[in-house]
Amino acid sequence: MIKYPTTRIVFDRKKTATQSKTGLVQVEIMFERKRKYISSGVKVFKGQWNERGGVCNRIDMLALNSRINAVKEKVDGYIRSLIEKNVAFDWKGFGRYISFSDKDTISFVEWLEERINSRTDIRETTRRVHRKLIYAMHDFRKISFFGDLTKANVMAFDDYLHARGQRQTTVYSYHKMLKTYIYDAQCAEIC
Incomplete structure (x- = not known):
């Protein structure tokens, strides 16, 4: 049976966020005891993150949560396409996919x-x-x-x-x- 990675949203994995310093929101991909982190481009303060609901206590929280979910959905979509084609996951192929798709993100x-x-x-x-x-x-x-x-x-x-x-x-x-x-x-x- 072919195994596939799991994904989750991670806030401030380096534990640097405070009330006055922002922390980055990333998507974690874990496969065979190896992890890779993809930046969502969203940075928020410690009091602006809720593990269950994502970004909170901000005027633009809907837009930021949408951005985070779009990054996670892009990764999950890639994994789903591999499952549908019955193709094994490898980090090299994932790296090519991410480097190609990063050109589509807009600042x-x-x-x-x-x-x-x-x-x-x-x-x-x-x-x-x-x-x-x-x-x-x-x-x-x-x-x-x-x-x-x-x-x-x-x-x-x-x-x-x-x-x-x-x-x-x-x-x-x-x-x-x-x-x-x-x-x-x-x-x-x-x-």
Whole structure:
């Protein structure tokens, strides 16, 4: 009889999360006493995780839980396809599958760029102003995935903009644009 791996969602396996420091949510794949961890891209604080329900106590918890479940479902789908074909699991084949499928995942900055370019309700001059947010995010580098959109990171982004010599009115404009797109991402995920 052919054996197949088991999967589960693991929060903060390195035990570094606190009330002020985030921990990573990963999908664990275990097969023949060997484990591999796949990042979901979601990082939350210790008080924002419930073993039974996933991410909790956050405004964007539905979107983050959906992201975590999508990563787990991708891994489980691969394993199910092997079971259906009656093919044995091996780590090498799984590594090829993951490296190929990682190209399909999209970061927040990539999503932001696509969203700004696809908007039909703004003029081209406004679009150019909104693209400045993309350039600032690329330079900032602390917000990559949707899970990186925490209060601490947004405040660090604020400090980063001030350090670049931006006036408070300009910083406010960046925050206003960022808030618009965060709300847009939440509505796209929930609605």
